[in-house]
Amino acid sequence: MGWFRQRARRWWSGTRPVTGTPEVGVDDADLHERVAELLARELGTVEHRSAAPTPVSPARIASWMTDNQFSYFVDNDGDLGGLWRGRLFYFFLFGAQSEILQVRGQWHRELAIERLEEVLDLCNEWNAERIWPKAYARVRDNGRVHVVAEVATDLEHGATDAQLSQILFCGLSTGSMLFDALDERYPDPAGAAP
Template sequence: MSAADIRAVTIERVAAYLRERGYGFAPTPAGLAGNWDGHHLWFLLQGSRADVLQVRGRAVSAVPVRDRVAVLRALNDWNRGRVWPKVYLRAEGDQAAEHVLYAELSTDVRHGATDAQLAAQLGTSLVAVTAALEDLAPALGAAPPR
């Protein structure tokens, strides 16, 4: 590996990775989005210099507000026992009557990455985010999508 192999991480490079593997996705104003294992995922470059690569997943099932505390306990256990991905609930819907589970993995890419490094990060993020959503589906009272 030489310094010439390290390039800026861009949404176009992320799209090329997804396209090469035959994954379906669409551009969004913020990045890219697609469905993996029944979950909606986004691929974003965050931060003031777009130097944080984030893969964010959203569970299919929503959590009624009455179940929020029990689900938050399960999410706290998850976050306490693992370094990544981060999992959390976000209020959505009319008058925040429901909460939705999100999982995300963020990586500092300010110094760029080789194609192999970017592929490894994206592959790891896809597996980790979808696995977290599936592992936590029972806490939501839902079966993992298939």
């Protein structure tokens, strides 16, 4: 390695000599520690890896709910669900190895079929302006319009507890934001005083 390459390597790795003399024998552990110190100084803190990602399971989701003091239930199909702010949310695992986590919420009200076009416009506008949740409408067998919020994440390589928590909170909070927008657009007539 030439003089210029050694000098550039020392500069990029943070091992450039203060006195002008070359630094010899810097091992990988020292280099890693210096990079961590540089990141801590520049960014404030360095997140240490506390756990390796592990597969997501219904038991981990239920444990997260318990840890966060959320009430939940398991329905007849074995799916986890719960009510948040009066809205029903389910937590599904899809895929060949149950690697896709989906947080799906339902708005607590239904609309008349005559409002389908405006609800579809509202969902399309929401999806065009925001990343989460995916918003869509379904027409039930009884002809009523049902609005759904959905956040899906491929977790093929698993997730740490912190990552899982962030995904679950994202699904719940962004779904609630969509439902709040629907409540504002379509106020409950029974909620107003006569």
